[in-house]
Amino acid sequence: MSAGAAAGRLIGREVRLASRPSGWPVAENFQIVEAPVPSPGPGHVIVRNIAMSVDPYMRGRMNDVKSYVPPFALDAPLDGGAVGEVIVSESPDRKVGDLVVHGLGWRDYAVLDASRTKVIDPGLAPPTAYLGALGMTGLTAYAGLVEVGAMRPGDTVFISSAAGAVGSLAGQIAKLRGAARVVGSAGSAAKVAYARELGFDAAFDYHDGPVGDSLREAAPDGIDVYFDNVGGDHLEAALSSLRPHGRVAMCGAVAQYNNTTPPAAPRNLALAIGKQLTLKGFIVSSYGHLADEFAAQMAEWLRDGKVRFDETTVDGLENSVRAFLGMLRGDNVGKMVVRLS
Amino acid sequence: MSAGAAAGRLIGREVRLASRPSGWPVAENFQIVEAPVPSPGPGHVIVRNIAMSVDPYMRGRMNDVKSYVPPFALDAPLDGGAVGEVIVSESPDRKVGDLVVHGLGWRDYAVLDASRTKVIDPGLAPPTAYLGALGMTGLTAYAGLVEVGAMRPGDTVFISSAAGAVGSLAGQIAKLRGAARVVGSAGSAAKVAYARELGFDAAFDYHDGPVGDSLREAAPDGIDVYFDNVGGDHLEAALSSLRPHGRVAMCGAVAQYNNTTPPAAPRNLALAIGKQLTLKGFIVSSYGHLADEFAAQMAEWLRDGKVRFDETTVDGLENSVRAFLGMLRGDNVGKMVVRLS
Numbered sequence: 001m002s003a004g005a006a007a008g009r010l011i012g013r014e015v016r017l018a019s020r021p022s023g024w025p026v027a028e029n030f031q032i033v034e035a036p037v038p039s040p041g042p043g044h045v046i047v048r049n050i051a052m053s054v055d056p057y058m059r060g061r062m063n064d065v066k067s068y069v070p071p072f073a074l075d076a077p078l079d080g081g082a083v084g085e086v087i088v089s090e091s092p093d094r095k096v097g098d099l100v101v102h103g104l105g106w107r108d109y110a111v112l113d114a115s116r117t118k119v120i121d122p123g124l125a126p127p128t129a130y131l132g133a134l135g136m137t138g139l140t141a142y143a144g145l146v147e148v149g150a151m152r153p154g155d156t157v158f159i160s161s162a163a164g165a166v167g168s169l170a171g172q173i174a175k176l177r178g179a180a181r182v183v184g185s186a187g188s189a190a191k192v193a194y195a196r197e198l199g200f201d202a203a204f205d206y207h208d209g210p211v212g213d214s215l216r217e218a219a220p221d222g223i224d225v226y227f228d229n230v231g232g233d234h235l236e237a238a239l240s241s242l243r244p245h246g247r248v249a250m251c252g253a254v255a256q257y258n259n260t261t262p263p264a265a266p267r268n269l270a271l272a273i274g275k276q277l278t279l280k281g282f283i284v285s286s287y288g289h290l291a292d293e294f295a296a297q298m299a300e301w302l303r304d305g306k307v308r309f310d311e312t313t314v315d316g317l318e319n320s321v322r323a324f325l326g327m328l329r330g331d332n333v334g335k336m337v338v339r340l341s
Numbered sequence: 342m343s344a345g346a347a348a349g350r351l352i353g354r355e356v357r358l359a360s361r362p363s364g365w366p367v368a369e370n371f372q373i374v375e376a377p378v379p380s381p382g383p384g385h386v387i388v389r390n391i392a393m394s395v396d397p398y399m400r401g402r403m404n405d406v407k408s409y410v411p412p413f414a415l416d417a418p419l420d421g422g423a424v425g426e427v428i429v430s431e432s433p434d435r436k437v438g439d440l441v442v443h444g445l446g447w448r449d450y451a452v453l454d455a456s457r458t459k460v461i462d463p464g465l466a467p468p469t470a471y472l473g474a475l476g477m478t479g480l481t482a483y484a485g486l487v488e489v490g491a492m493r494p495g496d497t498v499f500i501s502s503a504a505g506a507v508g509s510l511a512g513q514i515a516k517l518r519g520a521a522r523v524v525g526s527a528g529s530a531a532k533v534a535y536a537r538e539l540g541f542d543a544a545f546d547y548h549d550g551p552v553g554d555s556l557r558e559a560a561p562d563g564i565d566v567y568f569d570n571v572g573g574d575h576l577e578a579a580l581s582s583l584r585p586h587g588r589v590a591m592c593g594a595v596a597q598y599n600n601t602t603p604p605a606a607p608r609n610l611a612l613a614i615g616k617q618l619t620l621k622g623f624i625v626s627s628y629g630h631l632a633d634e635f636a637a638q639m640a641e642w643l644r645d646g647k648v649r650f651d652e653t654t655v656d657g658l659e660n661s662v663r664a665f666l667g668m669l670r671g672d673n674v675g676k677m678v679v680r681l682s
């Protein structure tokens with residue numbers, strides 16, 4: 001069909017940032033707006049989004065601070081990972097019907113250069129897996145564990161948010177790559193049980209007592225790698241338990257994304273000197289050099305049934321903000337995904 | 342002369358740890374005791390100490406906590422870097438009159454295996470330089486900057502305790518290795534002036550205002566490497582000023598060695614994620630692989646007059662505790678050394 005004609009008929013919804021949250025975001029910070037879908041230029045495609053991702057890092061982009069990715073603009077649509085079907089193509093590289101993953105979520109229709117989309121193989125896994133195990137989430141877990149945390153066979157590994165999207169994968173990858181012991185923390189008894197199901201050797205609910213005590217009990221001989229999704233008291237506990245030459249892969253600090261005052265922890269960072277620890281912050285976009293190796297490895301694990309990946313699904317763009325807020329509160333087990341069509 | 346006969350006649354003083362300090366050490370935590378010098382066994386030497394080092398790390402060893410080096414034992418002599426002259430040798434590898442550097446300071450006479458001493462070249466620099474620029478102090482500065490902090494030509498480098506033994510060398514090494522800008526902090530106007538004399542491009546007194554403000558003023562475009570001797574508010578300021586992919590070489594935390602309550606800073610460690618910072622703690626004994634390269638390089642710099650190294654000298658073993666406490670307070674400019682004979 002003709003792109004102009006198709007675009008001319010299309011009205012799509014998009015979620016915009018109406019105001020910047022102070023502390024925990026509320027529904028009023030967002031607005032769903034209907035707007036005509038722009039005409040695709042040469043080389044562009046229109047993608048009807050099937051599903052989109054909500055991720056912790058998006059909270060940071062709602063603040064007006066310079067960071068590794070620019071902040072979301074006010075009164076403009078949010079963006080983020082999405083999968084969809086090409087419905088109009090002005091590019092020789094994509095045909096109508098292609099399933100693609102791309103970066104323009106939070107909207108019904110995405111219009112973008114075909115080179116900014118990647119065709120996915122729905123024979124290998126359902127499309128939403130490309131937002132999760134086979135996507136940025138999986139690469140984050142893989143890169144954080146393998147390269148940033150430099151995990152070695154025989155290591156004891158501690159992972160926070162163990163029932164979350166990244167944490168649940170990191171734990172399984174750690175076991176598959178020969179970790180001697182993998183310990184997880186999570187925010188409820190159900191999540192702890194879930195982590196155990198995934199193969200974590202031990203897991204605890206961080207509400208059950210001081211994190212340091214729970215960690216020492218779960219890993220009495222200490223840990224070698226901490227995959228940090230939380231910051232704060234979890235990081236402090238890990239610094240105490242890390243053995244000499246231990247590593248921290250600093251992936252997230254979800255415990256403090258919504259704080260308006262800075263956390264006092266970790267108060268024991270000086271332990272890093274004598275124990276010669278390395279703490280390394282990372283963002284997945286710097287680890288593209290691992291993408292092929294990761295994709296091949298993860299595809300094999302999925303085919304062999306060695307990695308389990310669960311989703312918590314919310315239906316409808318109109319519920320995407322609710323899904324995002326729920327993810328920040330930890331309502332999800334595994335990856336939080338919004339189904340759009 | 343016969344070792345047995347010599348040892349039989351020798352009485353030496355040694356400084357012992359009488360009780361463990363709580364917070365700041367006081368003179369009563371130490372005791373100077375006269376004791377017969379043990380007879381040297383086969384392969385051993387007796388060294389008459391000429392000078393000894395007092396270093397910040399020794400404070401940590403006075404606590405009864407497991408660390409990278411065992412704590413000092415109660416009612417036993419302290420130890421640490423020293424230089425001296427071999428007066429008795431039961432080893433074919435050392436002769437009477439050799440000047441050596443070794444690890445049994447805090448005493449008039451050291452008796453140890455010859456293999457634990459290293460002969461020094463007094464033609465290159467005075468013996469005490471082997472406790473400083475040519476010794477552990479220099480290697481600490483070199484390894485921290487070059488390997489741990491991975492400084493590159495063109496980097497902006499921030500160094501705390503800039504007038505101290507390690508910091509004053511680190512600043513000069515940074516300039517010699519092509520840093521674009523080197524900023525130091527110190528605890529008095531005199532020390533700031535001293536750092537400027539050494540070639541620091543900017544220096545500030547951390548009493549003059551919030552460290553973060555002073556650092557931003559001295560390095561308005563941010564920093565690439567922070568050589569941390571202090572911890573606490575300095576580290577917090579550095580985390581704010583570090584540019585993406587910046588590095589922290591965590592060498593010391595002198596600001597908190599004598600704290601009885603843990604510091605609340607840094608409260609902004611989560612910045613390390615988005616900026617992809619690396620914080621790496623280190624102790625010099627793990628960097629022996631750099632010792633030869635360092636020794637050759639530093640000898641050349643000293644010969645060419647490119648590195649200046651000053652000492653604050655205290656005379657007499659009976660004043661060694663006073664020297665140590667003064668060093669912790671920051672009374673020294675450059676290396677604090679106790680002259681023993």
